[in-house]
Amino acid sequence: MTPLLKVQNVSKYYGSRIGCAGVGFDLYPREVLGIVGESGSGKSTLLNCLAGHLEPDGGEVLFHTRTGDMKDTVTMSEPERRMLGRTDWAFVHQHARDGLRMNVSAGGNVGERLMAVGARHYGDIRDAAVDWLGRVEIDETRVDDRPGQFSGGMQQRLQIARNLATGPRLVFMDEPTGGLDVSVQARLLDLLRGLVRQMGLSAIIVTHDLAVVRLLADRLMVMKDGHVVETGLTDQVLDDPQHAYTQLLVSSVLQV
Amino acid sequence: MLDLSAKSPENAAEMSEYNFAYLDEQTKRMIRRAILKGLAIPGYQVPFASREMPMPYGWGTGGVQVSAATLTPEDTLKVIDQGADDTTNAVSIRKFFEKTAGVATTEETSDASLIQTRHRIPETELSEDQILVYQVPIPEPLRFLEPSEVETRKMHSLEEYGLMHVKLYEDIAKHGAIATAYAYPVKVEGRYVMDPSPIPKFDNPKMEMAAIQLFGAGREQRIYALPPYTKVVSLDFDDYPFEASKADHACDMCGAEESYLDEVIMDDAGNRMFVCSDTDYCAGRRAAGHVGAQAVADREIGQ
Numbered sequence: 287m288t289p290l291l292k293v294q295n296v297s298k299y300y301g302s303r304i305g306c307a308g309v310g311f312d313l314y315p316r317e318v319l320g321i322v323g324e325s326g327s328g329k330s331t332l333l334n335c336l337a338g339h340l341e342p343d344g345g346e347v348l349f350h351t352r353t354g355d356m357k358d359t360v361t362m363s364e365p366e367r368r369m370l371g372r373t374d375w376a377f378v379h380q381h382a383r384d385g386l387r388m389n390v391s392a393g394g395n396v397g398e399r400l401m402a403v404g405a406r407h408y409g410d411i412r413d414a415a416v417d418w419l420g421r422v423e424i425d426e427t428r429v430d431d432r433p434g435q436f437s438g439g440m441q442q443r444l445q446i447a448r449n450l451a452t453g454p455r456l457v458f459m460d461e462p463t464g465g466l467d468v469s470v471q472a473r474l475l476d477l478l479r480g481l482v483r484q485m486g487l488s489a490i491i492v493t494h495d496l497a498v499v500r501l502l503a504d505r506l507m508v509m510k511d512g513h514v515v516e517t518g519l520t521d522q523v524l525d526d527p528q529h530a531y532t533q534l535l536v537s538s539v540l541q542v
Numbered sequence: 543m544l545d546l547s548a549k550s551p552e553n554a555a556e557m558s559e560y561n562f563a564y565l566d567e568q569t570k571r572m573i574r575r576a577i578l579k580g581l582a583i584p585g586y587q588v589p590f591a592s593r594e595m596p597m598p599y600g601w602g603t604g605g606v607q608v609s610a611a612t613l614t615p616e617d618t619l620k621v622i623d624q625g626a627d628d629t630t631n632a633v634s635i636r637k638f639f640e641k642t643a644g645v646a647t648t649e650e651t652s653d654a655s656l657i658q659t660r661h662r663i664p665e666t667e668l669s670e671d672q673i674l675v676y677q678v679p680i681p682e683p684l685r686f687l688e689p690s691e692v693e694t695r696k697m698h699s700l701e702e703y704g705l706m707h708v709k710l711y712e713d714i715a716k717h718g719a720i721a722t723a724y725a726y727p728v729k730v731e732g733r734y735v736m737d738p739s740p741i742p743k744f745d746n747p748k749m750e751m752a753a754i755q756l757f758g759a760g761r762e763q764r765i766y767a768l769p770p771y772t773k774v775v776s777l778d779f780d781d782y783p784f785e786a787s788k789a790d791h792a793c794d795m796c797g798a799e800e801s802y803l804d805e806v807i808m809d810d811a812g813n814r815m816f817v818c819s820d821t822d823y824c825a826g827r828r829a830a831g832h833v834g835a836q837a838v839a840d841r842e843i844g845q
Binding site for chain 1: 700702704705708711714715716780781
């Protein structure tokens, strides 16, 4: 099987400081990869390099495009990369406000990506928007409300709907449950797990919440100071951590 | 020192006080370069070094600079504001060029070689030997959806115009129809999305015309242009097509059915009349004997 995303030796430096260094992995179709680590460990930097928001200083990010060949997203032209950004890729920000247009209605937010790839039939766009709101458990009657009138959890679900509307194949998530209370987190995770399985998505989830990766991720990568210190199956890494830092991380989780 | 005034053939008295059309020659040259670039890339916003003009921003400083750079001593100038020749903005700009350029002025659309306009296209069809200069407040059609200029420039260069339809989508979602009635976005030659300045969307179809159209935004420091017969398409949805709407009425003064109308409130009782916004067009029709409903009523009272 060809991997969907092949990451080789990706590095990013902020001056003399390391953002992330020498990161490499393969992500296969329908696979969910979790990246954990403490604040400043370089996981967000890595995610932004992979999603084309930051230009890495070295390495390759090969993506298996719909035409069937592996293309380096670092060296491809900007129009191509932005095209991927609104078709095959989705990016879920930690703060829904970063990923939504706050002065545009919920329906418009979901419809934007459809219109960006050429949808020009209002009725169809609206139907799709309503359908997607339903899938993320937002009531149809809220379709013309602005995101500002939504609760934090609803905003996050709206952001997910907006991202998934064009049927992407790879979803980048940056702390998707950050800042939400636990019951809302649980529902959101449930929803995400359902969507990922249903749509056969591949996803890369960056988080510092081990419970999130335990639920969602098939595989886990632990980062510290810009380097990957441990990788493996999620359950294996969490139940039998090998690296000292991973052991610290796992043992630091509050047991209720 | 070079005496520029000695070279100019006419208006020697005015020329000693002002360079022809107020702006200095270097500035006009800079603006002409921007205009030529704009004509070469229809719909593309060309940055230019906008000057301070002796009028406030928002009163047509962009249009005035474009007119100043385009005027020749042989030109006949017409200035309209919302279609009218006799409103403050139109009168003061016309006087400005009478004083600084000494050019002939007119109120008749067909006599003018250069027409500066705010918010309207004249009803009378323009010809190939005419230039229409628009005053533009905000040249960026994507501005209200995307505040970053860096981002909007990138969106133009990469032809990412999905956002423009989001605006129209919002209109339909909120009002049941595309409620944008002026500054209705257009796509030029299948490439650049352009703000036609706040002309009513009724005027949008007229933009495919024989005359050269130049757009100047003084505060925003942008010039863009449409060469003659450029293809201009108003954006819309398949199931909500573009409609060039106007008040469903005939002009009360001249009876015109096909011209764009202003609504005038007559008294506290809510009586109103509709008149052509293009004063020259309306006067021309009345001179030719056309009569509207209000004019008929007035005549009856007079008798």
